Amino acid sequence: MAFWAAPVTIILALLTWTSLSLWKNLQTARQIGLPVVLSPVTPLNPFWILTWRIFPQILSLKHLPFGLGTWARCVYMGWSFDDKHALHDELGDVFIVVTPGGNEVVVADPETAHVVFSRRKEYIKPAVMYEQLNVFGPNLNTVEGEDWQRHRRLTAPSFSEKVSALVWNESLRQAQDMSSSWYRMGSRGTRTLVEDTATLTLHVLTSAGFGMSYPFSHGSQKPSDGHEMTYRHSLAICLSNIITFAIVPKKLLTLRWLPSRLRTLGQAVKEFQCYMDELLAHERTSRRTMPGNRNLVSAMLEASEESQLSVGKDTGSKLSLADNEIFGNIFAYSLAGHETTANTVAAALVLLAANPGYQQWLAEEIDSVCSTSSNPETWGYDTTFPKLQRCLAVMYETLRLYGSIVFIPKAASADSVQSLPYRGVSYKIPPSTFVTINVQALHTDQRTWGPDSLTWRPNRWFQTSDEAAVSLTNPKPGTFVPWADGPRNCPGQKFAQVEFVAVMATLFAGLRVKPVLQQGQTEPVGRSLLQSVVDGSRISAITLQMQEPKKVALEWFKRP
Ligand code: HEM
Numbered sequence: 001m002a003f004w005a006a007p008v009t010i011i012l013a014l015l016t017w018t019s020l021s022l023w024k025n026l027q028t029a030r031q032i033g034l035p036v037v038l039s040p041v042t043p044l045n046p047f048w049i050l051t052w053r054i055f056p057q058i059l060s061l062k063h064l065p066f067g068l069g070t071w072a073r074c075v076y077m078g079w080s081f082d083d084k085h086a087l088h089d090e091l092g093d094v095f096i097v098v099t100p101g102g103n104e105v106v107v108a109d110p111e112t113a114h115v116v117f118s119r120r121k122e123y124i125k126p127a128v129m130y131e132q133l134n135v136f137g138p139n140l141n142t143v144e145g146e147d148w149q150r151h152r153r154l155t156a157p158s159f160s161e162k163v164s165a166l167v168w169n170e171s172l173r174q175a176q177d178m179s180s181s182w183y184r185m186g187s188r189g190t191r192t193l194v195e196d197t198a199t200l201t202l203h204v205l206t207s208a209g210f211g212m213s214y215p216f217s218h219g220s221q222k223p224s225d226g227h228e229m230t231y232r233h234s235l236a237i238c239l240s241n242i243i244t245f246a247i248v249p250k251k252l253l254t255l256r257w258l259p260s261r262l263r264t265l266g267q268a269v270k271e272f273q274c275y276m277d278e279l280l281a282h283e284r285t286s287r288r289t290m291p292g293n294r295n296l297v298s299a300m301l302e303a304s305e306e307s308q309l310s311v312g313k314d315t316g317s318k319l320s321l322a323d324n325e326i327f328g329n330i331f332a333y334s335l336a337g338h339e340t341t342a343n344t345v346a347a348a349l350v351l352l353a354a355n356p357g358y359q360q361w362l363a364e365e366i367d368s369v370c371s372t373s374s375n376p377e378t379w380g381y382d383t384t385f386p387k388l389q390r391c392l393a394v395m396y397e398t399l400r401l402y403g404s405i406v407f408i409p410k411a412a413s414a415d416s417v418q419s420l421p422y423r424g425v426s427y428k429i430p431p432s433t434f435v436t437i438n439v440q441a442l443h444t445d446q447r448t449w450g451p452d453s454l455t456w457r458p459n460r461w462f463q464t465s466d467e468a469a470v471s472l473t474n475p476k477p478g479t480f481v482p483w484a485d486g487p488r489n490c491p492g493q494k495f496a497q498v499e500f501v502a503v504m505a506t507l508f509a510g511l512r513v514k515p516v517l518q519q520g521q522t523e524p525v526g527r528s529l530l531q532s533v534v535d536g537s538r539i540s541a542i543t544l545q546m547q548e549p550k551k552v553a554l555e556w557f558k559r560p
C-alpha cells in the first residue's frame with residue numbers, strides 16, 4: 001500500500017461520515033418544518049473551535065456569494081452579537097442550523113422565547129456546556145430537576161432586601177474610592193477602567209456575599225494567617241481560568257511538573273477551598289451567637305439548616321445542602337455575578353463618556369434625589385435606590401445592546417419530543433435538540449425597539465415626556481431578557497441593579513468623564529473612538545467584553 005493510503009482513507013471516511021450525518025440531520029430538520037441553514041461544521045466541535053479561535057480569518061467565509069457562507073455567520077461563540085437581527089431578517093424569527101453533530105433551533109420570537117424560558121422541565125440547560133462550573137461542587141447553575149428545585153429554594157433567601165442593603169452600602173464605599181483614584185489621575189486620564197470595575201464588583205461580592213471586606217486599593221493586602229494568597233486573589237485566579245477547568249481535571253492541577261500558570265491555578269484552587277472551609281466553619285459558629293441573614297452564605301446556611309430541622313434528621317438529607325453544594329454555590333455566585341456586573345458597569349461608563357448629554361441627564365436626577373447630602377454614605381438604600389430610575393435606565397439600555405449574555409443555550413429534554421409554539425403552529429422538536437435563545441436578536445428587533453434599535457438611548461425607557469416617571473416602561477414578555485426569564489432566571493438581578501445604580505450615583509454626583517484626546521484629535525473623533533471600543537466587544541470566555549478598553553484614556557473631572 002502506498003504511504004498516502006492511510007491519511008486518504010481517514011479523510012474519505014471523515015467526509016463520508018460528515019455527509020451522512022449532515023444528510024440525516026437535514027431530514028430531521030425538514031420534518032420539523034422550519035427554515036434551515038446547512039453548516040459543514042459543528043459549533044461545539046473542539047477542532048472547529050480551535051480553528052476559528054486561532055485563525056479567525058476563516059470566518060470571512062461568511063461573505064461568500066449566493067448564500068454559500070451563511071453557515072459561517074452562526075457557528076461560532078458570540079456570533080449573535082456580530083449579526084444582531086440580520087440573519088433573522090433573512091430567514092425568519094425561528095430557524096434551524098443543521099450541522100453534522102446535530103441540529104440547533106435558534107429562537108428570536110419573543111412569544112416563543114417566553115415559552116421556552118417558562119418550561120424549565122421541557123427545555124433544560126444543556127449539561128455539556130456547564131460541566132466545568134462544577135469545580136467546587138454541584139450548584140444552582142449546573143443542577144436540574146428536583147435537585148435544582150432544592151438548590152433554588154435554599155438559595156432564594158440569599159437574595160433578600162437585607163442583602164440588597166449590604167450591596168448598596170458596600171458599592172457606595174467602593175465607588176467613592178474608585179472615583180477618587182480616577183480623579184487623582186487628572187488630565188492624563190485613566191486606562192484601568194476594566195481592571196478597576198472588576199476589582200469593585202469582586203469586592204462587593206466578597207463583602208455582601210461572604211462577609212469579607214476589602215479596601216478598593218488593595219495593593220498592600222496581606223494573605224490571612226496560614227494562607228499564601230488572599231481570598232480575593234485566589235478567587236480571581238479561579239474565575240479567570242474557568243475555561244481551563246473544562247480541559248484540565250482539577251486533580252491534575254496539583255502535580256509538580258505542570259507549567260507554572262497551571263501550578264498557580266492549582267494553588268489558587270487549594271487556597272480558595274481552604275478559605276471556604278474556614279468561612280463555613282466561621283458562619284456555623286457565629287450563627288449560634290448572632291442569628292440573622294448577614295450575607296449570601298449565612299442566608300443559604302440558615303435556610304439549609306432550618307429545612308433539615310423541620311423534617312427531622314432521618315429524611316433531612318435530601319432537603320438541605322451538603323457542604324460541597326454550599327461551596328459550589330459560593331463559587332457559582334462569584335462566577336455568575338462578577339464578570340457580568342463588571343462588564344456592564346465598564347461598558348456603561350464608556351458609553352456615557354461618549355454621550356455627555358446623558359451624563360447631564362443622570363446628574364439632574366442624582367441632584368434631585370440626593371439633594372440632602374453630597375456624602376454618599378448618608379444615602380439610604382430604601383429611600384434612594386428606588387428613585388434613581390435614570391441610573392437604572394442606563395443599565396437596561398447597556399444590557400440591551402451590550403449585555404454580558406448574548407445567547408442562552410437550552411436543549412429539549414431527552415425523554416420525549418417537545419412542542420415549540422411559533423405563530424400559531426406547534427412544531428415538534430426531537431429529544432435533546434439544542435434550542436438557543438438569541439438574546440441579542442431579541443434586543444435589536446426593530447419591531448420591538450423601533451427604527452433606532454441599534455442606538456444606545458437610555459431615555460427610551462421612559463414613555464415620551466414622562467421622564468419624571470417613578471418606574472421604567474415594562475417591555476413585553478420575551479423582548480428584554482438580559483437576565484433570562486421564567487423560573488431559571490438570574491437570581492442576582494436585583495443584586496446587580498443595586499450595585500450598578502450605587503456606582504453611577506456616586507460617580508456622577510461629583511464628576512464628569514470625557515475621552516483624553518490625542519494631538520490634533522477633535523472631541524467628536526474621541527467620542528466615536530469610544531463608541532467603537534464598545535462596538536468591538538466580543539465573547540472572551542463566557543461573557544461579552546470590550547477587547548480594546550485601553551485604546552482611549554478617560555479623564556474624570558469635577559462637574560462644571
Ligand atoms: C448584570 C449582571 C448579570 C447578568 C447580565 C446576569 C445574567 C444571567 C443570565 C442570563 C442567567 C441565565 C443563564 C442560563 O440560563 O444559562 C443567569 C443565571 C444566574 N445568575 Fe446572573 N447575571 C448577572 C448578575 C448576577 C449576580 C450579581 C449574581 C449573584 C450574586 C448572579 C447569579 C446567578 C446564578 C446563581 C444563576 C443561575 C440560576 C439558575 O440556574 O437557577 N447573577 N444570570
Ligand SMILES: *[C@@H]1O[C@H](CO)[C@@H](O)[C@H](O)[C@H]1NC(C)=O
Pocket residue numbers: 162165166169377378
Ligand atoms: C448601611 O449604611 C447605613 C448608613 O451608614 C446604615 O445605617 C445601615 O445600617 C447600613 N445597612 C446595612 C445593611 O449594613
